Amino acid sequence: MARADSEEHLRARLDSVAAWSLGPGAGRERKRLTYLRVDLSRPGLGLDASGTTLMRGVDEVFFLASSVSFTMSEAQAPRSNVETVRHFLGLCSELRALGRLRALHYVSTAYVATTKKRVAAPSPADTEARFRNSYEYSKALAEQEIRDSGIPFSIYRPSIIVGSSRNGRAFGFDTVYNFMRSYARGRLPFLPSDPGHILDIVCSDYVCETIVALSRTRIGETFHICAGDTAPTIKEVYESIRRAISGFRGDDSGLELRFFPPELVEGIDTAPPGLASSRLRGASRLISAYLPFLSPGVPLFDITETVGATGLRPPSLEGYGERVWPYALEHDFGSPTKKGTAAAAARRSRASTDRRTDPAAVDGLLARTARPAPWRSSRRRARSPTPSWRPASTSAPTPSPGAGSSRARGRRCG
Numbered sequence: 001m002a003r004a005d006s007e008e009h010l011r012a013r014l015d016s017v018a019a020w021s022l023g024p025g026a027g028r029e030r031k032r033l034t035y036l037r038v039d040l041s042r043p044g045l046g047l048d049a050s051g052t053t054l055m056r057g058v059d060e061v062f063f064l065a066s067s068v069s070f071t072m073s074e075a076q077a078p079r080s081n082v083e084t085v086r087h088f089l090g091l092c093s094e095l096r097a098l099g100r101l102r103a104l105h106y107v108s109t110a111y112v113a114t115t116k117k118r119v120a121a122p123s124p125a126d127t128e129a130r131f132r133n134s135y136e137y138s139k140a141l142a143e144q145e146i147r148d149s150g151i152p153f154s155i156y157r158p159s160i161i162v163g164s165s166r167n168g169r170a171f172g173f174d175t176v177y178n179f180m181r182s183y184a185r186g187r188l189p190f191l192p193s194d195p196g197h198i199l200d201i202v203c204s205d206y207v208c209e210t211i212v213a214l215s216r217t218r219i220g221e222t223f224h225i226c227a228g229d230t231a232p233t234i235k236e237v238y239e240s241i242r243r244a245i246s247g248f249r250g251d252d253s254g255l256e257l258r259f260f261p262p263e264l265v266e267g268i269d270t271a272p273p274g275l276a277s278s279r280l281r282g283a284s285r286l287i288s289a290y291l292p293f294l295s296p297g298v299p300l301f302d303i304t305e306t307v308g309a310t311g312l313r314p315p316s317l318e319g320y321g322e323r324v325w326p327y328a329l330e331h332d333f334g335s336p337t338k339k340g341t342a343a344a345a346a347r348r349s350r351a352s353t354d355r356r357t358d359p360a361a362v363d364g365l366l367a368r369t370a371r372p373a374p375w376r377s378s379r380r381r382a383r384s385p386t387p388s389w390r391p392a393s394t395s396a397p398t399p400s401p402g403a404g405s406s407r408a409r410g411r412r413c414g
Contacts, residue, residue, distance in 0.1 A: 001036045010037045020171060040065060040084035045091055055091065056098060062105045063088060070133045070289040074391055081138035082145060089149045096151055103152045103219050105211065110157040110200065110226050110301045112140040120299040122157060122222040132292040152219055158207045159226040159301060165203035165320035168327025173334045176201060178286060180325065181333045184245050186254060188283050192262040193294035195235035200227045200301060203320050206312065213310040228303035232317040240317055244325035262295045
């Protein structure tokens with residue numbers, strides 16, 4: 001099922017996904033697929049008589065539809081990610097009444113965790129807590145709608161999703177890829193984070209295999225599908241990406257990336273003219289939505305139950321990095337332009353990457369403040385507030401980036 005403007009649009013959209021996922025030679029598998037156009041913004045999903053009849057034969061549903069924008073307004077986020085779930089639950093209730101529906105499998109995000117503990121258990125989200133952005137808040141509300149519906153469910157919470165650990169293939173390029181793209185093209189001179197900060201990344205094939213395995217064995221529970229205690233540090237991710245870019249273009253120059261305290265990035269985009277360069281402002285705009293994910297307060301995600309139920313463990317960065325990052329570069333992050341554009345862009349931007357900073361501007365301040373070595377995390381935590389998001393009825397209506405909890409893909413999430 002998918003949204004589409006017409007039946008032709010639906011078929012074109014899902015045919016391309018099926019061809020990408022199953023391969024051009026998977027004709028037999030593709031013939032088993034039935035496409036259904038739905039409108040999740042409407043009660044009843046806008047189904048016609050034939051669509052309703054088709055749905056009555058469904059006994060299991062996997063719900064992955066959501067808007068993964070981290071900058072949705074207070075009004076838009078519930079419309080996109082809560083009302084749609086509520087409408088879908090109405091259909092599920094009808095199927096349940098017919099004795100057909102066995103379970104609803106809902107894909108959420110690990111970042112609904114708002115605990116201040118070092119490790120987050122896969123427990124129900126606290127919808128009264130402070131969140132990092134409106135997206136996470138809306139996913140927490142959607143989870144609660146499902147728990148209250150009376151329909152048998154499982155909730156899966158992946159973290160930041162990248163391409164396949166087997167070959168690097170990715171259908172979309174956001175979250176971590178946004179940083180990688182800007183870094184490869186010389187547009188990301190600094191990163192506002194402790195190099196030792198943990199970045200929980202999982203590969204798409206691991207997420208899919210784990211969801212399938214859990215759906216066959218465990219119903220009525222919530223699972224983290226994350227790297228957990230094997231998650232790499234930001235410095236390790238940076239070094240892995242740097243090796244990939246260097247190998248791809250055959251040149252290591254202009255790839256030095258420095259780290260500075262997250263709180264220094266606040267206000268750069270609105271600084272007076274001449275105080276911050278356009279290059280630094282551009283980097284600030286890229287970073288702003290992701291800043292909470294780069295700051296202290298993001299917990300580790302407990303994957304004990306997930307691994308115990310499936311026997312599957314997440315691939316390590318050392319294993320998937322040499323495939324995921326080169327794939328993105330070779331396909332120019334999904335750009336329709338010719339292969340190799342990323343390398344050419346990286347070479348062209350090398351001069352701007354190496355450009356000297358004006359010591360009187362914000363760029364100069366950050367250059368002097370940036371530290372290539374990790375800091376003492378305890379000192380940084382002591383002075384860093386927790387970024388939070390709450391509806392206007394209880395607190396500020398917009399994300400307040402500072403330091404303390406988390407966000408990333410895209411796909412989020414992954």
